[in-house]
Amino acid sequence: MSSPRRVLVVGAGAMGRRWAAAVAARDDLELVAWVDTESDVAARAVADLASRGAEPNHSVLVEDSLARALVATTPDFVIDVAVPEAHRDVTLACLSEKVPVLGEKPMAVTLDEARELIEASERSGTLFAVSQSRRYNAQLAALRGLVDDHLGHPEIVACWFYKAPHFGGFREEMDSPLVVDMAIHAFDVARWIVGSDPVSVYCEEHNPSWSWYRGAASATAVFELSGGERFSYSGSWCSPGLETSWEGDWRVTSAAGTATWDGACTPVAELGSSTVLGVSDATAPAGISGSLAEFVRALDGGPAPMGECHDNVKSLAMTLAAVRSAATGLRVPVTWA
Numbered sequence: 001m002s003s004p005r006r007v008l009v010v011g012a013g014a015m016g017r018r019w020a021a022a023v024a025a026r027d028d029l030e031l032v033a034w035v036d037t038e039s040d041v042a043a044r045a046v047a048d049l050a051s052r053g054a055e056p057n058h059s060v061l062v063e064d065s066l067a068r069a070l071v072a073t074t075p076d077f078v079i080d081v082a083v084p085e086a087h088r089d090v091t092l093a094c095l096s097e098k099v100p101v102l103g104e105k106p107m108a109v110t111l112d113e114a115r116e117l118i119e120a121s122e123r124s125g126t127l128f129a130v131s132q133s134r135r136y137n138a139q140l141a142a143l144r145g146l147v148d149d150h151l152g153h154p155e156i157v158a159c160w161f162y163k164a165p166h167f168g169g170f171r172e173e174m175d176s177p178l179v180v181d182m183a184i185h186a187f188d189v190a191r192w193i194v195g196s197d198p199v200s201v202y203c204e205e206h207n208p209s210w211s212w213y214r215g216a217a218s219a220t221a222v223f224e225l226s227g228g229e230r231f232s233y234s235g236s237w238c239s240p241g242l243e244t245s246w247e248g249d250w251r252v253t254s255a256a257g258t259a260t261w262d263g264a265c266t267p268v269a270e271l272g273s274s275t276v277l278g279v280s281d282a283t284a285p286a287g288i289s290g291s292l293a294e295f296v297r298a299l300d301g302g303p304a305p306m307g308e309c310h311d312n313v314k315s316l317a318m319t320l321a322a323v324r325s326a327a328t329g330l331r332v333p334v335t336w337a
């Protein structure tokens, strides 16, 4: 077997720890460095990883400087799990050294930043993809299979998302927490199911009187897509009782019939008098393990990952346009070029 690929992880927060565990779970990858501006946070994370039995059989460099860590460990690729505000600088630093990057969502904070990263990827000829991890779900793939095999062209797509998590921390303080931090996943899934590009959006944000979030924790948005489809999203992060799954509750309709998925059970389609169950591949790696597997396959010469930056920017554009629509009260175009 060839030697394992050397991986540098940036960010040792809650999600960075999950990524490091996903790397440690694969024999063909080796965590060589963990960078966090708070180096004691990274040092604790390395110790915790070891205590959970995922001890790498080599030392992991703990650094607070990405530049130093890149020089010291010459990684084969970097996983960027730092806070969104750092994604631009982290990604540019890696791409300028021709080190491929698998970044957490969102790609960047603004579209200008995202375009800068796409240009850097093109200029350096280096892969930059964003992990939109909720796409890697066997039941979601089954829903998409029902659409492709039975529905044909769906023009009505809807997602309900109602939960009531108490996160504490930045989500309870940020502007537009639901749209920016969570709804981006549903927006991304909707355009993937339909196979069309976003065109425009009208969105209203709302913060219910009992909300424990500073920014708007509820939103309703209607997107037009390039095939004339409409995607309606309605969600809240302060909706206690009868909560939906974390994937949301989906309904997809074409002239042939309707498919539904509650984010937890096998999706089902009703087509005239027949009912068809979705077919899931339970062996497919899920969540971040799925996006990691796809990224590694791309480095091996396989197809570009689903979250390759030229495509993923469209999901960021949907999110930023929804925020702009809510702020202006206008239907706004979704643009990314």
Ligand SMILES: NC(=O)c1ccc[n+]([C@@H]2O[C@H](COP(=O)([O-])OP(=O)(O)OC[C@H]3O[C@@H](n4cnc5c(N)ncnc54)[C@H](O)[C@@H]3O)[C@@H](O)[C@H]2O)c1
Binding pocket: 010, 011, 012, 013, 014, 015, 016, 035, 036, 037, 038, 041, 081, 082, 083, 084, 086, 090, 104, 105, 106, 131, 132, 133, 134
């Ligand atoms: N796909 C998902 O379902 C999902 C879920 C949660 C978080 N995320 C994403 O993962 C990323 C991290 O989220 P989190 O919840 O782990 O946040 P977090 O705040 O727990 O951790 C972020 C870490 O990044 C470090 N950091 C900040 N700036 C840095 C820099 N310039 N260089 C190196 N380290 C830096 C911080 O010190 C902190 O330890 C975000 O982009 C978030 O949107 C995705």
